[in-house]
Amino acid sequence: KNMQKETVDSLGNQKKTNYALNQKDKESFIKAVTDGLLPPPAYFGMNVAMNKKGYDSFDEVLSKGLQAFSPDEFEEMAEHSGALILDVRNNEDFAKGFVPQSINIGLNGDFAPWVGSLVVDVKQPILLITNENEEEETVTRLSRVGFDNVLGFLKGSFNAWKDSGKEIDSINRISAQQFEQEIKEKEAKIIDVRKESEYNAEHIDEAFNKPLAYINEWISLIDPTEHFYLHCAGGYRSMMAASILQARGYRNFSEIEGGFSAISQTGIPVSDFVCQSKILK
Template sequence: CGKNMSKETVDTLGNQKKTNYALRADMSKEEFIAEVTDGLLPPPSYFPLNVKMNKEGYDHIDEVLERGTQQLSPDAFEAAANETGAVILDVRKAADFAKGHIPRSIFIGIDGSFAPWVGALIADTEQPILLVADEGREEETITRLSRVGFDQTLGYLKGGFAAWEAAGKETDSVKSVPASELEHVAKADKNTAIFDVRKPGEFESEHLEAAQSTPLDYINKHLSEFPSDQEFYVHCAGGYRSMIAASILKSRGIHNLVDVQGGYKAIKETSLPKTNYVCPSTLK
Protein backbone atom coordinates (compact mmCIF):
# COMPACT_ATOMS: atom_id res chain seq x y z
CA CYS A 1 0.00 0.00 0.00
CA GLY A 2 1.13 3.54 -0.61
CA LYS A 3 1.28 6.29 -3.22
CA ASN A 4 3.34 6.53 -6.39
CA MET A 5 4.13 2.84 -6.18
CA SER A 6 6.34 1.44 -8.94
CA LYS A 7 4.92 -1.28 -11.16
CA GLU A 8 8.19 -3.21 -10.74
CA THR A 9 8.23 -5.99 -8.14
CA VAL A 10 12.00 -5.91 -7.53
CA ASP A 11 14.65 -3.19 -7.52
CA THR A 12 18.04 -2.24 -6.07
CA LEU A 13 18.62 0.11 -3.17
CA GLY A 14 20.92 2.13 -5.40
CA ASN A 15 18.21 2.76 -7.97
CA GLN A 16 15.66 3.52 -5.26
CA LYS A 17 18.00 6.14 -3.79
CA LYS A 18 18.18 7.74 -7.23
CA THR A 19 14.47 7.64 -8.09
CA ASN A 20 12.38 7.32 -4.90
CA TYR A 21 10.90 10.65 -3.83
CA ALA A 22 10.94 9.59 -0.16
CA LEU A 23 14.53 8.37 0.10
CA ARG A 24 16.53 11.58 0.13
CA ALA A 25 19.66 11.19 2.22
CA ASP A 26 19.16 14.46 4.09
CA MET A 27 15.58 13.75 5.28
CA SER A 28 14.71 13.75 8.96
CA LYS A 29 12.20 11.27 10.38
CA GLU A 30 9.57 14.00 10.57
CA GLU A 31 10.19 15.05 6.95
CA PHE A 32 9.96 11.42 5.82
CA ILE A 33 6.59 10.93 7.54
CA ALA A 34 5.26 14.18 6.09
CA GLU A 35 6.49 13.21 2.61
CA VAL A 36 4.95 9.73 2.43
CA THR A 37 1.62 10.72 4.01
CA ASP A 38 1.03 13.96 2.08
CA GLY A 39 -1.85 13.46 -0.33
CA LEU A 40 -2.32 9.83 0.68
CA LEU A 41 -5.85 8.66 -0.05
CA PRO A 42 -8.00 7.22 2.75
CA PRO A 43 -7.90 3.42 3.14
CA PRO A 44 -10.69 1.44 1.44
CA SER A 45 -13.82 1.19 3.58
CA TYR A 46 -13.58 -2.60 3.78
CA PHE A 47 -10.31 -2.45 5.75
CA PRO A 48 -11.94 -1.83 9.18
CA LEU A 49 -14.57 -4.49 8.39
CA ASN A 50 -11.76 -6.99 7.81
CA VAL A 51 -10.24 -6.01 11.15
CA LYS A 52 -13.61 -6.65 12.79
CA MET A 53 -13.83 -10.10 11.15
CA ASN A 54 -10.31 -10.98 12.25
CA LYS A 55 -11.22 -10.14 15.84
CA GLU A 56 -14.69 -11.70 15.95
CA GLY A 57 -14.21 -14.67 13.64
CA TYR A 58 -15.67 -15.72 10.30
CA ASP A 59 -17.12 -18.71 8.47
CA HIS A 60 -14.85 -21.61 7.58
CA ILE A 61 -13.84 -21.61 3.91
CA ASP A 62 -15.65 -24.93 3.41
CA GLU A 63 -18.93 -23.27 4.45
CA VAL A 64 -18.25 -20.30 2.20
CA LEU A 65 -17.58 -22.58 -0.78
CA GLU A 66 -20.59 -24.79 -0.11
CA ARG A 67 -22.86 -21.74 0.00
CA GLY A 68 -21.25 -19.97 -2.93
CA THR A 69 -21.07 -22.88 -5.36
CA GLN A 70 -24.82 -23.37 -5.54
CA GLN A 71 -25.78 -23.62 -9.21
CA LEU A 72 -28.74 -21.41 -10.03
CA SER A 73 -30.85 -21.57 -13.16
CA PRO A 74 -31.63 -18.22 -14.84
CA ASP A 75 -35.06 -18.14 -13.15
CA ALA A 76 -33.62 -19.04 -9.73
CA PHE A 77 -30.78 -16.55 -10.21
CA GLU A 78 -33.22 -13.76 -11.06
CA ALA A 79 -35.44 -14.63 -8.10
CA ALA A 80 -32.47 -14.67 -5.72
CA ALA A 81 -31.34 -11.26 -6.96
CA ASN A 82 -34.82 -9.79 -6.43
CA GLU A 83 -35.40 -11.39 -3.04
CA THR A 84 -32.02 -10.80 -1.40
CA GLY A 85 -30.84 -7.50 -2.86
CA ALA A 86 -27.63 -9.23 -3.88
CA VAL A 87 -25.07 -7.52 -6.09
CA ILE A 88 -24.73 -9.35 -9.40
CA LEU A 89 -20.97 -9.52 -9.92
CA ASP A 90 -19.78 -10.34 -13.43
CA VAL A 91 -16.14 -11.47 -13.47
CA ARG A 92 -15.73 -12.32 -17.14
CA LYS A 93 -13.46 -10.44 -19.55
CA ALA A 94 -14.21 -6.78 -20.17
CA ALA A 95 -14.90 -7.34 -23.87
CA ASP A 96 -17.44 -10.07 -23.07
CA PHE A 97 -19.19 -7.85 -20.54
CA ALA A 98 -19.35 -5.03 -23.10
CA LYS A 99 -21.02 -7.31 -25.66
CA GLY A 100 -23.70 -8.44 -23.24
CA HIS A 101 -24.49 -8.64 -19.54
CA ILE A 102 -27.31 -8.79 -17.03
CA PRO A 103 -28.79 -5.30 -16.50
CA ARG A 104 -27.43 -3.47 -13.41
CA SER A 105 -24.70 -6.07 -12.86
CA ILE A 106 -21.25 -4.87 -11.81
CA PHE A 107 -18.17 -5.86 -13.78
CA ILE A 108 -14.92 -6.58 -11.93
CA GLY A 109 -12.89 -9.03 -14.01
CA ILE A 110 -11.22 -11.93 -12.26
CA ASP A 111 -8.13 -11.50 -14.45
CA GLY A 112 -7.43 -7.93 -13.31
CA SER A 113 -6.83 -6.36 -9.90
CA PHE A 114 -9.89 -8.21 -8.70
CA ALA A 115 -9.79 -8.22 -4.89
CA PRO A 116 -8.77 -4.57 -4.36
CA TRP A 117 -11.56 -3.29 -6.60
CA VAL A 118 -14.16 -5.55 -5.01
CA GLY A 119 -13.08 -4.17 -1.63
CA ALA A 120 -13.09 -0.56 -2.77
CA LEU A 121 -16.36 -0.60 -4.72
CA ILE A 122 -18.59 -3.16 -3.03
CA ALA A 123 -17.08 -2.25 0.36
CA ASP A 124 -19.64 -3.97 2.65
CA THR A 125 -18.30 -7.45 3.41
CA GLU A 126 -21.81 -8.54 4.45
CA GLN A 127 -23.23 -7.70 1.01
CA PRO A 128 -24.80 -10.78 -0.64
CA ILE A 129 -23.25 -11.53 -4.03
CA LEU A 130 -24.44 -13.54 -7.03
CA LEU A 131 -21.81 -14.52 -9.59
CA VAL A 132 -21.66 -14.54 -13.36
CA ALA A 133 -18.42 -16.28 -14.31
CA ASP A 134 -16.85 -18.31 -17.07
CA GLU A 135 -17.38 -22.03 -16.58
CA GLY A 136 -14.77 -23.55 -14.30
CA ARG A 137 -13.78 -20.31 -12.55
CA GLU A 138 -16.60 -20.10 -10.03
CA GLU A 139 -14.76 -21.70 -7.08
CA GLU A 140 -11.65 -19.62 -7.77
CA THR A 141 -13.74 -16.45 -7.69
CA ILE A 142 -15.52 -17.38 -4.46
CA THR A 143 -12.18 -18.18 -2.83
CA ARG A 144 -10.62 -14.90 -3.91
CA LEU A 145 -13.64 -12.98 -2.64
CA SER A 146 -13.32 -14.72 0.70
CA ARG A 147 -9.66 -13.80 1.00
CA VAL A 148 -10.68 -10.15 1.37
CA GLY A 149 -13.64 -10.84 3.64
CA PHE A 150 -16.49 -11.20 1.15
CA ASP A 151 -17.99 -14.49 2.30
CA GLN A 152 -21.63 -13.98 1.33
CA THR A 153 -21.65 -15.39 -2.20
CA LEU A 154 -25.08 -17.01 -2.58
CA GLY A 155 -24.46 -18.94 -5.78
CA TYR A 156 -23.65 -18.55 -9.45
CA LEU A 157 -25.50 -18.55 -12.76
CA LYS A 158 -25.42 -22.11 -14.10
CA GLY A 159 -24.35 -22.04 -17.74
CA GLY A 160 -23.14 -18.48 -17.41
CA PHE A 161 -24.38 -15.52 -19.42
CA ALA A 162 -25.14 -17.77 -22.40
CA ALA A 163 -27.80 -19.53 -20.31
CA TRP A 164 -29.30 -16.15 -19.35
CA GLU A 165 -29.55 -15.18 -23.03
CA ALA A 166 -30.96 -18.57 -24.01
CA ALA A 167 -33.69 -18.15 -21.39
CA GLY A 168 -34.80 -14.95 -23.13
CA LYS A 169 -33.94 -12.73 -20.18
CA GLU A 170 -33.33 -8.99 -20.55
CA THR A 171 -29.73 -8.05 -21.41
CA ASP A 172 -27.68 -4.87 -21.64
CA SER A 173 -24.39 -3.87 -23.31
CA VAL A 174 -21.70 -1.18 -23.21
CA LYS A 175 -20.79 0.86 -26.28
CA SER A 176 -17.03 0.47 -26.67
CA VAL A 177 -14.92 2.14 -29.37
CA PRO A 178 -11.23 2.32 -30.34
CA ALA A 179 -9.18 5.39 -29.43
CA SER A 180 -9.16 6.41 -33.10
CA GLU A 181 -12.92 6.99 -32.95
CA LEU A 182 -12.56 9.19 -29.87
CA GLU A 183 -9.88 11.12 -31.77
CA HIS A 184 -12.23 11.66 -34.72
CA VAL A 185 -15.16 12.73 -32.52
CA ALA A 186 -13.12 15.01 -30.24
CA LYS A 187 -11.51 16.80 -33.20
CA ALA A 188 -14.91 17.42 -34.76
CA ASP A 189 -16.48 18.61 -31.50
CA LYS A 190 -14.29 20.54 -29.06
CA ASN A 191 -16.97 20.11 -26.38
CA THR A 192 -16.71 16.31 -26.33
CA ALA A 193 -16.91 15.19 -22.69
CA ILE A 194 -14.08 12.85 -21.67
CA PHE A 195 -13.63 11.35 -18.21
CA ASP A 196 -10.41 9.76 -16.96
CA VAL A 197 -11.01 7.21 -14.18
CA ARG A 198 -7.35 6.50 -13.39
CA LYS A 199 -5.90 7.36 -10.00
CA PRO A 200 -5.07 11.03 -9.34
CA GLY A 201 -1.32 10.37 -9.57
CA GLU A 202 -1.71 8.79 -13.01
CA PHE A 203 -3.81 11.72 -14.18
CA GLU A 204 -1.35 14.28 -12.85
CA SER A 205 1.52 12.47 -14.55
CA GLU A 206 -0.05 12.81 -18.01
CA HIS A 207 -3.57 13.17 -19.40
CA LEU A 208 -5.67 14.44 -22.26
CA GLU A 209 -6.03 18.21 -22.01
CA ALA A 210 -9.78 17.87 -22.48
CA ALA A 211 -10.27 15.13 -19.90
CA GLN A 212 -11.75 15.48 -16.43
CA SER A 213 -10.42 13.38 -13.54
CA THR A 214 -13.07 11.16 -11.92
CA PRO A 215 -11.08 8.39 -10.14
CA LEU A 216 -12.75 4.99 -10.10
CA ASP A 217 -12.18 4.64 -6.35
CA TYR A 218 -14.65 7.49 -5.77
CA ILE A 219 -16.81 7.21 -8.87
CA ASN A 220 -20.02 7.44 -6.83
CA LYS A 221 -18.99 10.89 -5.59
CA HIS A 222 -18.68 12.12 -9.17
CA LEU A 223 -22.08 10.98 -10.49
CA SER A 224 -23.44 14.52 -10.78
CA GLU A 225 -20.52 15.49 -13.05
CA PHE A 226 -21.47 13.13 -15.89
CA PRO A 227 -23.68 14.87 -18.48
CA SER A 228 -27.20 13.61 -19.00
CA ASP A 229 -27.84 15.42 -22.30
CA GLN A 230 -24.92 14.15 -24.40
CA GLU A 231 -22.81 11.10 -25.04
CA PHE A 232 -19.56 11.05 -23.08
CA TYR A 233 -16.36 8.99 -23.13
CA VAL A 234 -14.70 7.09 -20.28
CA HIS A 235 -11.16 5.74 -20.23
CA CYS A 236 -8.55 4.37 -17.81
CA ALA A 237 -5.00 3.18 -18.48
CA GLY A 238 -5.73 -0.01 -20.41
CA GLY A 239 -9.49 -0.69 -20.45
CA TYR A 240 -10.08 -2.74 -17.29
CA ARG A 241 -11.05 0.05 -14.89
CA SER A 242 -13.09 1.97 -17.44
CA MET A 243 -15.34 -1.07 -17.92
CA ILE A 244 -15.80 -1.27 -14.15
CA ALA A 245 -16.73 2.42 -14.18
CA ALA A 246 -19.13 1.85 -17.08
CA SER A 247 -20.88 -0.94 -15.20
CA ILE A 248 -21.28 1.20 -12.09
CA LEU A 249 -22.60 4.16 -14.06
CA LYS A 250 -25.10 1.97 -15.90
CA SER A 251 -26.22 0.41 -12.63
CA ARG A 252 -26.97 4.00 -11.49
CA GLY A 253 -29.10 4.64 -14.56
CA ILE A 254 -26.44 6.49 -16.58
CA HIS A 255 -26.35 4.88 -20.03
CA ASN A 256 -25.07 7.60 -22.38
CA LEU A 257 -21.45 6.56 -21.97
CA VAL A 258 -18.85 5.19 -24.35
CA ASP A 259 -15.88 3.10 -23.21
CA VAL A 260 -12.53 3.76 -24.92
CA GLN A 261 -10.80 0.49 -25.75
CA GLY A 262 -7.17 0.24 -24.70
CA GLY A 263 -7.44 3.27 -22.42
CA TYR A 264 -4.75 5.93 -22.23
CA LYS A 265 -2.16 3.55 -23.67
CA ALA A 266 -4.12 3.61 -26.94
CA ILE A 267 -5.05 7.29 -26.63
CA LYS A 268 -1.35 8.22 -26.46
CA GLU A 269 -0.99 6.99 -30.03
CA THR A 270 -3.55 9.55 -31.26
CA SER A 271 -2.91 13.21 -32.02
CA LEU A 272 -5.27 14.49 -29.32
CA PRO A 273 -3.65 17.22 -27.16
CA LYS A 274 -2.04 15.90 -23.99
CA THR A 275 -0.26 17.45 -21.04
CA ASN A 276 3.50 17.12 -20.72
CA TYR A 277 4.63 13.94 -18.99
CA VAL A 278 5.73 14.25 -15.37
CA CYS A 279 7.50 11.32 -13.70
CA PRO A 280 5.11 9.89 -11.05
CA SER A 281 7.96 9.56 -8.55
CA THR A 282 8.29 13.34 -8.46
CA LEU A 283 4.64 13.91 -7.63
CA LYS A 284 3.48 14.32 -4.04
Protein backbone atom coordinates (compact mmCIF):
# COMPACT_ATOMS: atom_id res chain seq x y z
CA LYS A 1 0.00 0.00 0.00
CA ASN A 2 1.42 3.36 -1.01
CA MET A 3 1.93 5.96 1.69
CA GLN A 4 2.27 8.71 -0.93
CA LYS A 5 2.92 8.88 -4.68
CA GLU A 6 6.14 10.95 -4.40
CA THR A 7 9.43 9.01 -4.45
CA VAL A 8 11.73 11.78 -3.19
CA ASP A 9 10.99 14.47 -0.57
CA SER A 10 12.30 16.05 2.62
CA LEU A 11 11.47 14.38 5.93
CA GLY A 12 10.07 17.64 7.25
CA ASN A 13 7.56 18.00 4.43
CA GLN A 14 6.59 14.33 4.66
CA LYS A 15 5.79 14.79 8.35
CA LYS A 16 3.49 17.64 7.39
CA THR A 17 1.72 16.07 4.39
CA ASN A 18 1.96 12.27 4.61
CA TYR A 19 -1.07 10.72 6.31
CA ALA A 20 1.01 7.74 7.47
CA LEU A 21 3.45 9.98 9.32
CA ASN A 22 0.70 11.99 10.96
CA GLN A 23 -0.40 9.28 13.36
CA LYS A 24 -0.23 9.79 17.11
CA ASP A 25 1.24 6.38 18.00
CA LYS A 26 2.43 3.03 16.65
CA GLU A 27 -1.02 1.43 16.81
CA SER A 28 -2.71 4.18 14.79
CA PHE A 29 0.15 4.09 12.24
CA ILE A 30 -0.32 0.35 11.73
CA LYS A 31 -4.07 0.78 11.38
CA ALA A 32 -3.68 3.61 8.85
CA VAL A 33 -1.27 1.83 6.52
CA THR A 34 -2.98 -1.59 6.66
CA ASP A 35 -6.60 -0.45 6.38
CA GLY A 36 -8.22 -2.06 3.33
CA LEU A 37 -5.36 -4.43 2.61
CA LEU A 38 -6.40 -7.95 1.63
CA PRO A 39 -4.75 -11.11 3.02
CA PRO A 40 -1.65 -12.30 1.10
CA PRO A 41 -2.67 -14.18 -2.07
CA ALA A 42 -2.55 -17.98 -1.81
CA TYR A 43 0.18 -18.21 -4.45
CA PHE A 44 2.69 -16.51 -2.12
CA GLY A 45 3.27 -19.79 -0.30
CA MET A 46 3.91 -21.58 -3.60
CA ASN A 47 6.43 -18.90 -4.55
CA VAL A 48 8.29 -19.53 -1.28
CA ALA A 49 8.45 -23.24 -2.10
CA MET A 50 9.74 -22.47 -5.60
CA ASN A 51 12.46 -20.23 -4.20
CA LYS A 52 13.59 -23.04 -1.90
CA LYS A 53 13.44 -25.88 -4.43
CA GLY A 54 14.50 -23.99 -7.54
CA TYR A 55 12.73 -23.31 -10.82
CA ASP A 56 13.23 -23.44 -14.59
CA SER A 57 15.44 -20.86 -16.23
CA PHE A 58 13.57 -17.90 -17.66
CA ASP A 59 14.96 -18.62 -21.14
CA GLU A 60 13.25 -22.03 -21.05
CA VAL A 61 10.01 -20.56 -19.73
CA LEU A 62 10.01 -17.86 -22.43
CA SER A 63 10.84 -20.29 -25.22
CA LYS A 64 7.95 -22.58 -24.29
CA GLY A 65 5.54 -19.70 -23.71
CA LEU A 66 6.23 -18.15 -27.12
CA GLN A 67 5.04 -21.15 -29.09
CA ALA A 68 2.45 -19.88 -31.57
CA PHE A 69 -0.60 -22.05 -32.24
CA SER A 70 -3.09 -21.81 -35.09
CA PRO A 71 -6.76 -21.83 -34.02
CA ASP A 72 -6.99 -25.59 -34.68
CA GLU A 73 -3.79 -26.30 -32.75
CA PHE A 74 -4.86 -23.98 -29.94
CA GLU A 75 -8.22 -25.73 -29.62
CA GLU A 76 -6.61 -29.18 -29.57
CA MET A 77 -4.02 -28.09 -27.00
CA ALA A 78 -6.73 -26.65 -24.74
CA GLU A 79 -8.76 -29.87 -24.91
CA HIS A 80 -5.88 -32.25 -24.21
CA SER A 81 -3.75 -30.28 -21.74
CA GLY A 82 -6.40 -29.06 -19.31
CA ALA A 83 -4.93 -25.59 -19.74
CA LEU A 84 -6.59 -22.41 -18.53
CA ILE A 85 -7.27 -20.05 -21.43
CA LEU A 86 -6.14 -16.64 -20.23
CA ASP A 87 -7.22 -13.68 -22.36
CA VAL A 88 -5.23 -10.58 -21.44
CA ARG A 89 -6.87 -8.11 -23.83
CA ASN A 90 -8.63 -5.08 -22.39
CA ASN A 91 -12.10 -5.60 -20.96
CA GLU A 92 -13.81 -3.61 -23.73
CA ASP A 93 -12.52 -5.94 -26.44
CA PHE A 94 -13.08 -9.07 -24.38
CA ALA A 95 -16.74 -8.23 -23.74
CA LYS A 96 -17.47 -8.10 -27.48
CA GLY A 97 -16.10 -11.57 -28.18
CA PHE A 98 -13.79 -14.24 -26.81
CA VAL A 99 -12.90 -17.92 -27.00
CA PRO A 100 -15.44 -19.87 -24.89
CA GLN A 101 -14.25 -20.70 -21.35
CA SER A 102 -11.61 -17.94 -21.42
CA ILE A 103 -10.81 -15.95 -18.29
CA ASN A 104 -10.11 -12.26 -18.75
CA ILE A 105 -7.39 -10.58 -16.71
CA GLY A 106 -6.27 -7.49 -18.58
CA LEU A 107 -2.59 -6.82 -19.09
CA ASN A 108 -3.35 -3.10 -18.75
CA GLY A 109 -4.11 -3.32 -15.00
CA ASP A 110 -2.81 -5.09 -11.89
CA PHE A 111 -2.29 -8.14 -14.05
CA ALA A 112 0.15 -10.40 -12.22
CA PRO A 113 -1.31 -9.94 -8.70
CA TRP A 114 -4.79 -10.78 -9.98
CA VAL A 115 -3.52 -13.87 -11.79
CA GLY A 116 -1.99 -14.94 -8.49
CA SER A 117 -5.17 -14.28 -6.54
CA LEU A 118 -7.59 -15.89 -8.99
CA VAL A 119 -5.60 -18.71 -10.60
CA VAL A 120 -3.55 -19.48 -7.46
CA ASP A 121 -1.82 -22.68 -8.66
CA VAL A 122 1.51 -21.63 -10.15
CA LYS A 123 1.77 -25.02 -11.90
CA GLN A 124 -1.51 -24.51 -13.79
CA PRO A 125 -0.95 -24.91 -17.56
CA ILE A 126 -1.91 -21.67 -19.32
CA LEU A 127 -2.71 -20.84 -22.94
CA LEU A 128 -2.60 -17.16 -23.82
CA ILE A 129 -4.69 -14.86 -25.97
CA THR A 130 -2.97 -11.48 -26.19
CA ASN A 131 -2.90 -8.49 -28.45
CA GLU A 132 -0.35 -9.08 -31.16
CA ASN A 133 3.24 -8.33 -30.05
CA GLU A 134 2.34 -8.53 -26.34
CA GLU A 135 3.11 -12.23 -25.97
CA GLU A 136 6.61 -11.81 -24.56
CA GLU A 137 5.53 -9.15 -22.06
CA THR A 138 2.72 -11.40 -20.86
CA VAL A 139 4.93 -14.47 -20.37
CA THR A 140 7.51 -12.31 -18.59
CA ARG A 141 5.00 -10.75 -16.18
CA LEU A 142 3.51 -14.16 -15.39
CA SER A 143 6.95 -15.60 -14.70
CA ARG A 144 7.77 -12.81 -12.24
CA VAL A 145 5.08 -14.17 -9.91
CA GLY A 146 5.93 -17.83 -10.47
CA PHE A 147 3.51 -18.78 -13.26
CA ASP A 148 6.02 -20.52 -15.53
CA ASN A 149 3.80 -23.12 -17.18
CA VAL A 150 2.64 -21.13 -20.21
CA LEU A 151 2.21 -23.56 -23.11
CA GLY A 152 1.93 -20.99 -25.87
CA PHE A 153 -0.39 -18.44 -27.44
CA LEU A 154 -3.04 -18.06 -30.13
CA LYS A 155 -1.33 -16.85 -33.29
CA GLY A 156 -3.19 -13.89 -34.76
CA SER A 157 -4.99 -13.26 -31.47
CA PHE A 158 -8.77 -13.49 -31.16
CA ASN A 159 -9.36 -12.28 -34.71
CA ALA A 160 -7.71 -15.44 -36.05
CA TRP A 161 -10.08 -17.57 -33.96
CA LYS A 162 -13.09 -15.54 -35.10
CA ASP A 163 -12.05 -15.64 -38.77
CA SER A 164 -11.67 -19.42 -38.59
CA GLY A 165 -15.41 -19.72 -37.96
CA LYS A 166 -15.05 -21.30 -34.56
CA GLU A 167 -17.56 -20.73 -31.77
CA ILE A 168 -17.23 -17.46 -29.88
CA ASP A 169 -18.80 -16.11 -26.71
CA SER A 170 -19.51 -12.62 -25.35
CA ILE A 171 -20.50 -10.86 -22.13
CA ASN A 172 -23.84 -9.12 -21.68
CA ARG A 173 -22.40 -5.66 -20.99
CA ILE A 174 -24.76 -2.70 -20.65
CA SER A 175 -24.22 1.03 -20.18
CA ALA A 176 -24.83 2.78 -16.87
CA GLN A 177 -27.74 4.61 -18.53
CA GLN A 178 -29.38 1.36 -19.60
CA PHE A 179 -28.80 -0.01 -16.11
CA GLU A 180 -30.52 3.05 -14.62
CA GLN A 181 -33.52 2.55 -16.88
CA GLU A 182 -33.81 -1.17 -16.18
CA ILE A 183 -33.73 -0.88 -12.39
CA LYS A 184 -36.48 1.77 -12.54
CA GLU A 185 -38.74 -0.79 -14.18
CA LYS A 186 -38.11 -3.81 -11.96
CA GLU A 187 -36.61 -4.95 -8.68
CA ALA A 188 -32.93 -5.72 -9.12
CA LYS A 189 -30.14 -7.59 -7.38
CA ILE A 190 -26.80 -5.79 -7.65
CA ILE A 191 -23.36 -7.23 -6.85
CA ASP A 192 -20.48 -4.82 -6.25
CA VAL A 193 -17.12 -6.63 -6.58
CA ARG A 194 -14.96 -3.77 -5.31
CA LYS A 195 -13.00 -4.05 -2.06
CA GLU A 196 -14.97 -3.60 1.15
CA SER A 197 -13.25 -0.27 1.84
CA GLU A 198 -14.40 1.08 -1.55
CA TYR A 199 -17.92 -0.17 -0.94
CA ASN A 200 -17.99 1.39 2.53
CA ALA A 201 -17.02 4.78 1.13
CA GLU A 202 -19.96 4.87 -1.31
CA HIS A 203 -22.15 2.32 -3.07
CA ILE A 204 -25.49 1.83 -4.76
CA ASP A 205 -28.37 1.55 -2.32
CA GLU A 206 -29.21 -2.12 -1.67
CA ALA A 207 -26.13 -3.43 -3.52
CA PHE A 208 -24.37 -6.49 -2.12
CA ASN A 209 -20.59 -6.36 -1.63
CA LYS A 210 -18.83 -9.49 -2.86
CA PRO A 211 -15.15 -8.60 -3.50
CA LEU A 212 -13.54 -10.15 -6.56
CA ALA A 213 -10.65 -11.46 -4.44
CA TYR A 214 -13.09 -13.86 -2.73
CA ILE A 215 -15.01 -15.00 -5.80
CA ASN A 216 -14.11 -18.63 -5.21
CA GLU A 217 -15.87 -18.37 -1.84
CA TRP A 218 -19.09 -16.71 -2.98
CA ILE A 219 -19.64 -18.00 -6.50
CA SER A 220 -21.36 -21.18 -5.31
CA LEU A 221 -23.93 -19.04 -3.47
CA ILE A 222 -25.16 -17.45 -6.70
CA ASP A 223 -28.66 -18.52 -7.70
CA PRO A 224 -28.38 -19.41 -11.43
CA THR A 225 -32.08 -18.65 -11.94
CA GLU A 226 -31.99 -15.10 -10.52
CA HIS A 227 -30.78 -12.27 -12.74
CA PHE A 228 -28.32 -9.80 -11.21
CA TYR A 229 -26.18 -6.80 -12.17
CA LEU A 230 -22.41 -6.79 -11.71
CA HIS A 231 -20.04 -3.84 -11.37
CA CYS A 232 -16.71 -2.69 -9.94
CA ALA A 233 -15.09 0.76 -10.03
CA GLY A 234 -14.41 1.06 -13.76
CA GLY A 235 -14.94 -2.29 -15.50
CA TYR A 236 -11.57 -4.01 -15.08
CA ARG A 237 -12.48 -6.22 -12.11
CA SER A 238 -16.13 -6.80 -13.00
CA MET A 239 -15.07 -8.21 -16.39
CA MET A 240 -12.76 -10.64 -14.59
CA ALA A 241 -15.67 -11.68 -12.42
CA ALA A 242 -17.98 -11.92 -15.44
CA SER A 243 -15.55 -14.16 -17.31
CA ILE A 244 -15.17 -16.49 -14.33
CA LEU A 245 -18.92 -16.64 -13.76
CA GLN A 246 -19.59 -17.41 -17.41
CA ALA A 247 -16.83 -20.03 -17.59
CA ARG A 248 -18.54 -21.80 -14.68
CA GLY A 249 -21.93 -21.76 -16.32
CA TYR A 250 -23.55 -18.60 -14.90
CA ARG A 251 -25.12 -16.46 -17.61
CA ASN A 252 -27.88 -14.81 -15.58
CA PHE A 253 -26.25 -11.39 -15.20
CA SER A 254 -25.51 -8.07 -16.87
CA GLU A 255 -22.13 -6.41 -16.37
CA ILE A 256 -22.10 -2.60 -16.22
CA GLU A 257 -19.67 -0.76 -18.47
CA GLY A 258 -17.64 1.89 -16.67
CA GLY A 259 -18.54 0.54 -13.24
CA PHE A 260 -19.29 2.79 -10.28
CA SER A 261 -17.51 5.70 -11.95
CA ALA A 262 -20.14 5.70 -14.71
CA ILE A 263 -23.00 4.81 -12.35
CA SER A 264 -22.23 7.82 -10.14
CA GLN A 265 -22.91 10.11 -13.13
CA THR A 266 -26.51 8.87 -13.36
CA GLY A 267 -29.44 9.47 -11.05
CA ILE A 268 -29.10 6.09 -9.33
CA PRO A 269 -29.20 6.57 -5.53
CA VAL A 270 -25.91 5.92 -3.72
CA SER A 271 -25.11 5.78 -0.02
CA ASP A 272 -22.31 5.41 2.51
CA PHE A 273 -24.58 3.56 4.94
CA VAL A 274 -23.40 -0.02 5.32
CA CYS A 275 -25.98 -2.71 6.05
CA GLN A 276 -24.07 -5.70 7.43
CA SER A 277 -26.40 -8.15 5.68
CA LYS A 278 -25.06 -6.86 2.35
CA ILE A 279 -21.42 -7.60 3.21
CA LEU A 280 -19.71 -10.88 2.33
CA LYS A 281 -19.18 -12.87 5.52
